[in-house]
Amino acid sequence: MLTCSKDRVQNKIETFAKFGDAGHGGITRFCFSPEDLQAREEFVKRMKAVGVETVTDDMGNMYATLPGTEEGLPRIVMASHTDSVRNGGNYDGILGVITAMEVVETIATEKIPHKHPITAMVWTNEEGSLYPPAMMSSGVVCGKFDKAKMLASKSSEGKTFGEALKQSGYVGDEANRLNPKDYMAMLELHIEQGPVLEAEKKEIGVVEGVVGMVNYRIRTYGQSDHAGTTPMPYRRDALLAAASALKYLHAELDKLDSNLVYTTGEILCHPCIHTVIPDLVDFSIDARHKDPEVIKQVVEVIKNMPKEFDKCEVKYEEAWARNTIDFDKELVDLVQKSADAYGYSSKRMYSGAGHDAQYVADMMPTTMFFVPSKDGHSHCEPEFTSVEECWKGINVVLQTVLEIDKK
Numbered sequence: 001m002l003t004c005s006k007d008r009v010q011n012k013i014e015t016f017a018k019f020g021d022a023g024h025g026g027i028t029r030f031c032f033s034p035e036d037l038q039a040r041e042e043f044v045k046r047m048k049a050v051g052v053e054t055v056t057d058d059m060g061n062m063y064a065t066l067p068g069t070e071e072g073l074p075r076i077v078m079a080s081h082t083d084s085v086r087n088g089g090n091y092d093g094i095l096g097v098i099t100a101m102e103v104v105e106t107i108a109t110e111k112i113p114h115k116h117p118i119t120a121m122v123w124t125n126e127e128g129s130l131y132p133p134a135m136m137s138s139g140v141v142c143g144k145f146d147k148a149k150m151l152a153s154k155s156s157e158g159k160t161f162g163e164a165l166k167q168s169g170y171v172g173d174e175a176n177r178l179n180p181k182d183y184m185a186m187l188e189l190h191i192e193q194g195p196v197l198e199a200e201k202k203e204i205g206v207v208e209g210v211v212g213m214v215n216y217r218i219r220t221y222g223q224s225d226h227a228g229t230t231p232m233p234y235r236r237d238a239l240l241a242a243a244s245a246l247k248y249l250h251a252e253l254d255k256l257d258s259n260l261v262y263t264t265g266e267i268l269c270h271p272c273i274h275t276v277i278p279d280l281v282d283f284s285i286d287a288r289h290k291d292p293e294v295i296k297q298v299v300e301v302i303k304n305m306p307k308e309f310d311k312c313e314v315k316y317e318e319a320w321a322r323n324t325i326d327f328d329k330e331l332v333d334l335v336q337k338s339a340d341a342y343g344y345s346s347k348r349m350y351s352g353a354g355h356d357a358q359y360v361a362d363m364m365p366t367t368m369f370f371v372p373s374k375d376g377h378s379h380c381e382p383e384f385t386s387v388e389e390c391w392k393g394i395n396v397v398l399q400t401v402l403e404i405d406k407k
């Protein structure tokens with residue numbers, strides 16, 4: 001079986017870990033920050049070193065294409081992102097970029113015959129850390145987001161994404177965008193960002209899709225009064241009501257399918273002063289499951305929640321939702337076949353996190369590969385996947401690219 005170079009993989013991981021090194025094992029590399037520009041330059045430099053030029057599109061997405069032996073065939077593309085969250089790790093996103101580079105480098109340097117052009121790609125602003133939303137550029141390229149609105153997206157310091165894009169020097173031609181005519185398949189390797197592969201001692205996650213989700217806001221309405229002069233029976237405390245609502249929701253949602261995950265990660269309390277009884281609390285509830293029926297049941301639980309807790313009115317509102325995305329079945333089977341060919345253990349699974357690949361999946365055949373995350377940690381500095389595990393994942397991508405090339 002063909003393999004890529006473990007030493008080169010290690011070298012790439014170590015090199016990219018320097019760009020935005022926060023000094024304690026992780027990185028902060030916001031889109032178009034000086035650190036992100038260093039990572040982009042490194043990508044261009046390394047692709048050039050193996051004889052591959054990089055072009056960009058109008059969103060700053062980068063494409064380095066190794067020509068194939070037959071004229072006029074569509075490309076096979078591998079892509080992920082170079083940007084990170086604040087104090088993120090050395091693997092989220094960048095490992096998919098390293099994968100794309102390593103596969104192109106292996107095929108180029110070992111002169112492995114291939115008919116189709118093979119592209120290593122970098123998506124701009126996947127995390128949306130400075131300029132929301134997440135998956136911004138894939139959203140624009142795949143027709144999910146309006147470009148003008150995205151260009152106007154502002155960082156907390158008031159700079160727009162459009163200004164940062166322009167200053168970066170990476171603005172290219174819209175005609176270079178990923179599209180279903182010039183590209184036949186898109187592959188994204190990513191760390192799992194969860195504990196399952198490690199716990200089950202599996203080397204490769206064969207990703208079948210991305211789970212659907214709903215995000216609701218729950219609000220409780222009370223009455224603000226003085227914390228010292230209002231006896232307990234006279235109070236309408238919105239925070240107490242929110243706590244009761246949350247306990248109720250947990251109890252009911254726990255009765256649904258055991259693979260359902262749900263989270264309250266955001267809570268706003270008004271007026272948030274220690275001497276005042278809260279009159280308004282607003283909290284989020286994010287629920288994810290691959291089966292739309294289970295998501296419907298979640299919505300039913302929310303809708304059937306009592307309209308009042310602790311003498312406070314309770315209201316709910318859907319903030320946003322997305323359907324489950326299923327990746328291309330043929331590609332998923334090719335990933336499985338490639339993992340099996342190396343004798344690597346694998347598990348079929350859905351991604352609980354969002355990725356650029358989910359938008360691309362609506363436009364053209366797409367799939368993903370997962371490698372294990374140590375202790376399941378991600379979006380934090382302890383994020384870790386061993387070189388050996390990364391290398392195995394990249395081998396599976398290499399083999400999958402060569403299988404697709406036979407088509």
Ligand SMILES: [Zn+2]
Pocket residue numbers: 081092093126190
């Ligand atoms: Zn990512």
